[in-house]
Amino acid sequence: MNTPYVIGLTGGIGSGKSAATERFKTHNIDVVDADEVARDVVTPGTLGLHSIVQRFGKSVLLDDGTLDRAQLRKHVFAGPEAKAWLNKLLHPLIRERMLELIAASSSPYCILSVPLLVENKLYEMCSKVVVVDCEEDIQLKRAMQRDSSDKQTIKNIMAAQASREERLKAADYVLDNSTTLTSLHQQVDELHTKLLMQVS
Ligand SMILES: CC(C)(COP(=O)(O)OP(=O)(O)OC[C@H]1O[C@@H](n2cnc3c(N)ncnc32)[C@H](O)[C@@H]1O)[C@@H](O)C(=O)NCCC(=O)NCCS
């Protein structure tokens, strides 16, 4: 099997990573999404979920035995200690599973979408890095709307992530998502054409 050409894609909470990756998928590009993988490694029966319950108690479980994500989110973004603990537990599991999915990819290049690509230096496994960018006020507004979350919760998550400047420094390409979805889609389409030329 050829080594897949991996394009890292990142951006802060609510910046539009999913909106961008959905568009790449319309070009039949495989997308490995760290947020999805993060859900897979804590399904019932996994070591991940078992460890979380040991640490935070059964109150982080829903009646059906699955993880109550909203509950865990409250613990995790309230202070640095719980977040550091969860990151230490989950990040190696997430990384291992992402590598398996990348190896199974068969599209001309694959997108590795990771909110914490810069923070966790995952650009080391990528040929190029794409940053989805918009002003922090817009990020906040979109994330609050989507998650029905209060301002402080989203601000705490933003504070736990790299700054806009730090992310932009790591970028080979920037997708400006400060205006419409149509504009974002056009930029993805153009980037897709460029990337295809690089791999051919
Ligand atoms: C705390 C959890 C359960 C909250 O789940 P919830 O469904 O409410 O949110 P979701 O997973 O969709 O994450 C929303 C956004 O929060 C941000 N985020 C998530 N985890 C982290 C983290 N550890 N540090 C900083 N930002 C994070 C990302 O921008 C992400 O896209 C969940 O985020 C989680 O398991 N986080 C730890 C795993 C992780 O680090 N994931 C990030 C990708 S590597």
Ligand SMILES: Nc1ncnc2c1ncn2[C@@H]1O[C@H](COP(=O)(O)OP(=O)(O)OP(=O)(O)O)[C@@H](O)[C@H]1O
């Ligand atoms: N250009 C845009 N115009 C209006 N709404 C947008 C635009 N781009 C994204 N959105 C909306 O903003 C919200 C956040 O976008 P999206 O879920 O793609 O962000 P994300 O970077 O994947 O977020 P997270 O890190 O939280 O997973 C979604 O509800 C999405 O539909």
